[in-house]
Amino acid sequence: xxxxxxxxxxxxxxxxxxxxxxxxxxxxxxxxxxxxxxxxxxxxxxxxxxxxxxxxxxxxxxxxxxxxxxxxxxxxxxxxxxxxxxxxxxxxxxxxxxxxxxxxxxxxxxxxxxxxxxxxxxxxxxxxxxxxxxxxxxxxxxxxxxxxxxxxxxxxxxxxxxxxxxxxxxxxxxxxxxxxxxxxxxxxxxxxxxxxxxxxxxxxxxxxxxxxxxxxxxxxxxxxxxxxxxxxxxxxxxxxxxxxxxxxxxxxxxxxxxxxxxxxxxxxxxxxxxxxxxxxxxxxxxxxxxxxxxxx
Numbered sequence: 001x002x003x004x005x006x007x008x009x010x011x012x013x014x015x016x017x018x019x020x021x022x023x024x025x026x027x028x029x030x031x032x033x034x035x036x037x038x039x040x041x042x043x044x045x046x047x048x049x050x051x052x053x054x055x056x057x058x059x060x061x062x063x064x065x066x067x068x069x070x071x072x073x074x075x076x077x078x079x080x081x082x083x084x085x086x087x088x089x090x091x092x093x094x095x096x097x098x099x100x101x102x103x104x105x106x107x108x109x110x111x112x113x114x115x116x117x118x119x120x121x122x123x124x125x126x127x128x129x130x131x132x133x134x135x136x137x138x139x140x141x142x143x144x145x146x147x148x149x150x151x152x153x154x155x156x157x158x159x160x161x162x163x164x165x166x167x168x169x170x171x172x173x174x175x176x177x178x179x180x181x182x183x184x185x186x187x188x189x190x191x192x193x194x195x196x197x198x199x200x201x202x203x204x205x206x207x208x209x210x211x212x213x214x215x216x217x218x219x220x221x222x223x224x225x226x227x228x229x230x231x232x233x234x235x236x237x238x239x240x241x242x243x244x245x246x247x248x249x250x251x252x253x254x255x256x257x258x259x260x261x262x263x264x265x266x267x268x269x270x271x272x273x274x275x276x277x278x279x280x281x282x283x284x285x286x287x288x289x290x291x292x293x294x295x296x
Contacts, residue, residue: 003020003165008027010247016086016091016092017086017092017100019064019085019086020066020069020085020086020087020097020101021062021063021065021066021104021182022062022065022068022069022093022150023062025061025065026058026061026062026065026281028279028283029057029058029061029070029154029157029225030054030057030061030157031283031286032157032158032161032176032180032282032286033053033054033157033158033159033160033161033164034050034054035158035161035176035286035287035289035290036157036158036159036160036161036164036165036176037050037053037054037162037163037164037165038174038290038293038294039158039162039172039173039176039289039290039293040162040165040166041165041166042165042166046165048115049116049164049165050165052111052112052114052115053112053115053116053120053160053161053164053165054112055108056108056110056111056112056116056121056124056135056211057108057112057120057124057160057161057164058108058116059104059105059107059108059111060104060105060108060109060112060124060125060127060128061066061103061114061127061128062078062104062108063102063104063105063108063109063128063156064098064101064105064128064131064132066097066101066104067088067097067098067101067128067132067136068131068132068136069085069086069088069097070087070094070098070101071132071136071137071255072136073085073087073088073094074264075090075202075203075204078198078201078202078203079195079198079199079201079202080123080196080198081195081198085192095179105125105128108124109121109124109125109211109288112124112164116164117163117167118169119163119168119169120160120163120164120167121147123156123159123160123163124160126156127153127156127157127160129153130150130152130153130156131150131153131154134150134153135150135153137148140204141203141204141205142205143205144205144206144207144209144210144211145207146205146206147184147185147188147189147206147207148184148185151160151181151184151185151188152177152181154180154184155178155179155180155181155184156177156182157180158173158176158177158286159173159174159176159177162176172234172237172239175233175234175237176247176286176289178230178233179227179230179231179285182223182226182230182283183221183227183278183281183282185220185223186219186223186224186227186259186274186278187221187278187279187282188276189207189208189216189219189220189223190220190255190262190271190272190274190275190278191271191275192206192207192208192216193208193213193216193217193220193266193268193271194214194268194271194275196208196209207219213266217262217263217266218263220259220262220263220274221256221259221260221262221263224252224255224258224259225256225259227252227255228252228255228256229247231248231251231252231285232245232248234248234289235248240289240292240293241292242292243288243291243292243295244288244289244291244292244293247284247285247288248285248288248293251284251285251288253283254277254281255277255278255281258270258273258274258277259274262274
């Protein structure tokens with residue numbers, strides 16, 4: 001019986017540490033990085049390098065997520081969405097979390113430096129600093145534009161993937177970064193609208209808290225218009241063709257419909273649907289980029 005309980009406790013603790021890495025967020029980051037690899041010249045060449053790069057980027061991203069939980073544990077306790085996190089509940093200590101984040105980051109950086117190239121390693125580390133320090137520690141508690149300015153770190157995965165394969169980050173890679181950068185505000189503000197009470201309780205100056213629902217809803221609509229324009233650029237510069245264009249037009253049309261309805265006929269349920277659709281939107285758009293590039 002004792003052995004069974006010990007094994008159960010061990011598995012529970014492993015699961016708690018895994019929660020700190022925000023696996024769903026990291027999976028989207030890795031997906032976008034892999035798309036960057038496959039779009040780069042020679043992207044299907046060295047599968048070994050791609051595999052090492054994928055694991056390395058995933059580990060450093062997981063380290064950033066764990067560090068975020070460390071910094072925000074007091075805030076997390078005041079928010080319904082995050083109060084179940086192990087650090088917020090006190091299940092994992094700050095020291096243990098810091099060690100966990102450090103090991104993940106060091107292992108990921110080691111893999112990237114050893115098996116990929118220094119450019120990818122240092123760009124990935126810069127992304128870690130951008131999210132963990134510049135966004136989490138400095139911008140998030142200070143300005144309602146936190147997600148706009150800090151969104152650059154979250155937009156970097158395609159550039160990281162491209163750099164891993166090509167040891168270069170050309171304009172095409174930065175265009176993919178720009179797409180995610182412009183996508184981030186409407187994606188995140190949709191969440192902030194129906195979680196506004198959480199952010200008020202946490203004392204965070206998110207846009208719906210500081211400027212109200214109506215202003216935030218208008219910003220979502222305007223940013224979605226901008227996003228629709230930016231996502232046409234791969235076709236305009238001949239980076240991608242008609243298959244991508246068709247997918248982008250359809251996906252943008254649906255996103256614009258959601259954004260318009262949020263602006264003019266808001267409900268929390270609609271904001272939740274918009275948030276979920278925005279995740280599908282980005283995944284489908286990048287999948288269309290890849291399909292068009294290799295098969296059209």
